Amino acid sequence: MEDIFRFYDDFGPAKIVHIYQPTLPLKAVLVIDNIAAGPAIGGIRMAPDVSTEECFRLARSMTLKNAAAELSHGGGKAVIYGNPKMPKDQKEQIIRCLAVALRDLEEYIPGPDMGTDEECMAWIKDEINRVVGLPRTTGGIPLDEIGATGWGVHHCTEIACEFCNLDLAGARVVIQGFGAVGKHTARYLADKGAILVGTNDSLGSVYNKNGLDIAKLINIKQGGGSVADYADGIKADREKVIDMECDIWIPAARPDVINVSNVERLRTRLIIQGANIPITLAAEKILHHRKILCVPDFIANAGGVICAAVEYKGGTEQQALNVITEKLRRNTRLVLETAQHENLLPREAATRMAYSRISKAAGFKRWGIF
Numbered sequence: 555m556e557d558i559f560r561f562y563d564d565f566g567p568a569k570i571v572h573i574y575q576p577t578l579p580l581k582a583v584l585v586i587d588n589i590a591a592g593p594a595i596g597g598i599r600m601a602p603d604v605s606t607e608e609c610f611r612l613a614r615s616m617t618l619k620n621a622a623a624e625l626s627h628g629g630g631k632a633v634i635y636g637n638p639k640m641p642k643d644q645k646e647q648i649i650r651c652l653a654v655a656l657r658d659l660e661e662y663i664p665g666p667d668m669g670t671d672e673e674c675m676a677w678i679k680d681e682i683n684r685v686v687g688l689p690r691t692t693g694g695i696p697l698d699e700i701g702a703t704g705w706g707v708h709h710c711t712e713i714a715c716e717f718c719n720l721d722l723a724g725a726r727v728v729i730q731g732f733g734a735v736g737k738h739t740a741r742y743l744a745d746k747g748a749i750l751v752g753t754n755d756s757l758g759s760v761y762n763k764n765g766l767d768i769a770k771l772i773n774i775k776q777g778g779g780s781v782a783d784y785a786d787g788i789k790a791d792r793e794k795v796i797d798m799e800c801d802i803w804i805p806a807a808r809p810d811v812i813n814v815s816n817v818e819r820l821r822t823r824l825i826i827q828g829a830n831i832p833i834t835l836a837a838e839k840i841l842h843h844r845k846i847l848c849v850p851d852f853i854a855n856a857g858g859v860i861c862a863a864v865e866y867k868g869g870t871e872q873q874a875l876n877v878i879t880e881k882l883r884r885n886t887r888l889v890l891e892t893a894q895h896e897n898l899l900p901r902e903a904a905t906r907m908a909y910s911r912i913s914k915a916a917g918f919k920r921w922g923i924f
Contacts, residue, residue, distance in 0.1 A: 561607070561610040565587070565588050565614075565617065565909070565912060566586075566587040566588040566613075566614070566617065567585050567586060567587045567588070567610060567613060567614075568586045568587065568588060568589060568661075569584070569585070569586040569659075570583065570584070570585050570586075570606065570609075570610070571583070571584040571585075571586075571659070572606075573652060573655045575651050575655075578644075578647055578648050578651055580634070580648050580651050580652060580655075581634070581635040581636075582632060582633060582634045582635065582652055582655075583604070583605075583606050583609045583632065583633050584609075584630065584631075584632045584656065584659065584662060585606075585609045585610050585612075585613035585630060585631055585632075586613070586628075586630040586659070586661055586662050587610070587613035587614050587616065587617045587628065587629045587630055587631075588614075588617040588628045588629055588912060589628035589630075589661050590628060590912055590915040590916040591620065591621065591625065591626055591627060591628050591911075591912065591915040592625075592626040592627045592628060593627060593628065593660065593661045593662065593663055594613075594616070594617075594620075594627060594628040594629050594630030594661060594662050594663065595616065595620065595625075595627045595628075595629075595630070595663045595665060595686065595859055595862055595863060595866070596612070596613060596616040596629055596630040596631040596632070596662070596663075596664075596665065596667075596859075597631065597632075597664070597665045597666055597667025597668075597670070597687075597858075598631075598632045598633070598634065598649075598652070598664050598665070598666065598667055598669075598670045598674070599612065599631065599632070599633045599634070599667040599668050599669055599670070600633070600634040600636055600637075600638040600645075600667075600668070600669030600670055601633070601634075601635075601636075601637075601638065601668065601669055602635065602636060602637055604633035604634070604635055605633075608633065608809060609631050609632070609633045610631075611809070611831050612631040612633075612809075612830050612831065613629050613630050613631040614629065615629070615631075615830050615831055615851060615852050616628075616629030616630060616631055616852075616859065617629025617908075617912065618852040618904070618905060618908040618909075619851075619852035619853075619855075619856045619859055619908075620856075620859060620863075621908040621909070621911040621912045621915075622852055622853060622856065622885055622904060622907060622908040622911070623856045623859070623860055623863075623881050623885065624881070624911065625859070625860065625863045626863070627663070627859075627863055628661075630661075630662045630663075631667075632652070632656070632662075632664060634648065634649075634652060634669070636648065638668075638669030638670070645674075646677055649670070649674045649677050649678065650677050650678075650680075650681050652678075653677065653678040653681035653682050653685075654681055654682070656682065657681070657682045660684065663684055663685065663686055663862075663866065664678055664684070664685050664686070665685065665686045665687040665697075665858075665859070665862045666687040666697070666698060668733075668807075668808075671698055671734075672687060672688060672689040672694065672696045672698060672699065673689065675687045675688050675689075675694070676688060676689055676692050679692060686862035686863075686865050686866050687858075687861075687862055687865070688865070694865055695861055695862075695864065695865040695869075695870075695871050695874055697857075697858050697861040697862060697865075697874075698734040700738075700861075700871060700875075701734075701735075701737075701738025701739075701741065701742065702857045702858050702860070702861035702874065702875070702878060703734070703735045703738070703739075703828065703855050703857045703858035704734075704735055704736075704737070704738025704739035704740075704741070704742055704828070704857070705738065705742055705857050705875060705878055705879075706854070706855065706856055706857020706858070706860070706878045706879075706882040707735070707739045707742075707804065707806075707826055707828045707854055707855060707857065708739055708742035708743050708745075708746065709857075709878070709879055709882040709883050709886070710826055710849055710853065710854040710882050710883075710886045711743060711748075711802060711804075711824075711826045711854075712746065712883075713882075713883050713886040713887050713890070714824055714826060714847060714849050714886060714890060715802075715824065717847055717890045717894065718823050718824050718847045720801055720802075720823060720824060722743070722746050722747060722748055723746060723747030723748070724747055724748070724749065725747075725748045725749065725801040725802055726748075726749050726751045726763075726799075726800040726801045726802070727740070727743055727748050727749065727750050727751065727800060727801070727802045727803075727804065728750075728751060728752040728753065728761075728795060728798045728800040728802070728803050728804070728822070729750065729752075729753045729804045729806055729828070730753070730754055730795045730796070730803070730804065730805045730806060730807055730811060730829075730832075731753075731754065731755065731805065731806040731807025731808070731828075731829065732753045732754065732755050732771060732775060732781050732806075733755070733806065733807065735806040735828045735829065735855070735858075736753065736804070736806035736807070736828065737768070737771070737772055737775065739804060739806060739828055740753070740768050740771075741768055741772075743802075744768055748802070749765040750765060750766045750768055751763055751764075751765060751766065751798065751800055752766070752795060752798035752800065753766065753771065753781050753795065754781060754782075754792045754794075754795040755775070755780050755781050755782075755792065756780075756792060757780035757781075757782055757792065758780055758781065758782025758789060758790065758791055758792055759781065759782065759789070759790050759791065759792050759793075759794050759795045759798075760781050760782055760784045760787040760788065760789055760790075761787055761788045761790070761794075761798050762786060762787040762788065766784065766786075766787060767784075767786075770784065771784055796811075796812070796816055796819045796820060797819050797821070798821075799821040799822070800821070800822050801822060801823050801824065802822065802823070802824045802825075802826065803820060803822040803824070803825050803826075804825070804826045804827075804828045805825070805827055805828060805829045805832035805833065806828035806829050806832075807829050807832070808829065808832070809829070809830065809831040809832060810831065810832065810833075810834055811829075811832050811833070812832060812833040812834070812837050813833075813834045813836070813837050814834065814836050814837055814840065817833075817837040817840045817841060818840070820841070820846065822846060823846060823847070824846070824847050824848075824849075825841065825846060825847070825848040825849065826849050826854045827848070827849060827850055827851035827854050827855065828851075828854060828855050829851065829855065830851050830852075830855065831851060832851065833848065835901070838850075838899060838901055839899065842899050847890075847900070848899075848900060848901075849886060849889070849890070849900055850889075850900055850901040850904050850905075852904065852908065853882075853885055853886060853889055853900075853904050854882075854886070856878075856881065856882060856885075857878040857882060860874065860877055860878045860881060860882075861874040861875075861878060864877055885904075885907075888907070889903045889904045889907065890903075892906075892907070
């Protein structure tokens with residue numbers, strides 16, 4: 555049994571809910587971390603190896619992300635234990651069952667995350683009518699389809715380049731994880747002249763110092779293949795993406811891919827965290843000591859939840875993109891200027907800013923975080 559009380563602090567979590575339905579089977583965890591600013595928005599993640607600890611850490615990241623972006627929402631996250639590539643009819647049953655279990659937890663607004671998508675959100679809407687990240691046909695803004703997170707990551711990258719004297723045009727980029735976030739990030743950065751030289755997925759990696767054809771990679775993935783099937787490049791196992799020399803390295807997949815055991819292998823000048831909690835704090839401290847600028851996840855990848863918040867209030871796709879642009883560029887600059895002037899880790903500067911905003915919101919609440 556996990557000692558869940560070790561996760562608690564002055565900011566939450568408000569609730570940890572374990573959900574179990576053995577006949578499907580459905581095994582899931584919901585963490586509603588902090589709702590001082592409003593109902594929690596956070597995605598539903600599906601993977602075989604999730605845990606209560608991961609769910610809490612992701613929920614806290616959402617709390618910080620929403621506070622840093624000055625949204626009227628707190629943070630939460632749900633995780634489902636299971637293979638997201640299971641048969642569609644089985645997955646639909648599990649998602650619908652989870653939605654019913656969440657019906658009365660009105661302080662949590664679900665959205666898509668790794669292993670779930672807009673179609674899953676449409677199933678949830680049918681059950682409880684409280685969800686974001688919906689398909690266009692049901693009145694939503696499909697954040698994965700438009701690449702809302704990647705849109706924000708590319709704006710964050712552009713600002714961050716100023717703080718390490720790096721010209722984005724011509725910069726060599728490696729993206730760890732060529733999925734919903736990674737592919738759109740690559741596409742938007744390429745529009746600014748950056749060159750994708752390496753990437754990976756769960757089946758392997760590919761590298762070409764002269765650049766990879768992003769459109770071809772997307773077509774391979776849409777056809778069910780791996781980036782390792784790309785013809786014109788050096789192929790290797792998926793872990794080799796850490797060793798690829800570049801100017802900008804962007805983790806856009808699972809948590810804790812960089813830790814003290816492998817951080818010294820990175821050969822880059824700038825890291826933009828496109829995934830949630832992809833680098834441990836100890837590894838970030840090593841990067842800081844090595845003079846590698848590392849923008850934390852809840853600043854860099856806030857585009858998706860900003861899009862979700864705009865959708866929840868009835869806004870349009872263009873409004874969402876405009877808000878993402880404004881907030882990501884402003885917050886990246888503010889955090890990096892503070893970190894530079896006070897010699898802080900960027901995460902320290904960002905966390906201080908986010909907790910300050912949460913505390914101000916909690917001051918208006920009778921019960922603080924609730």
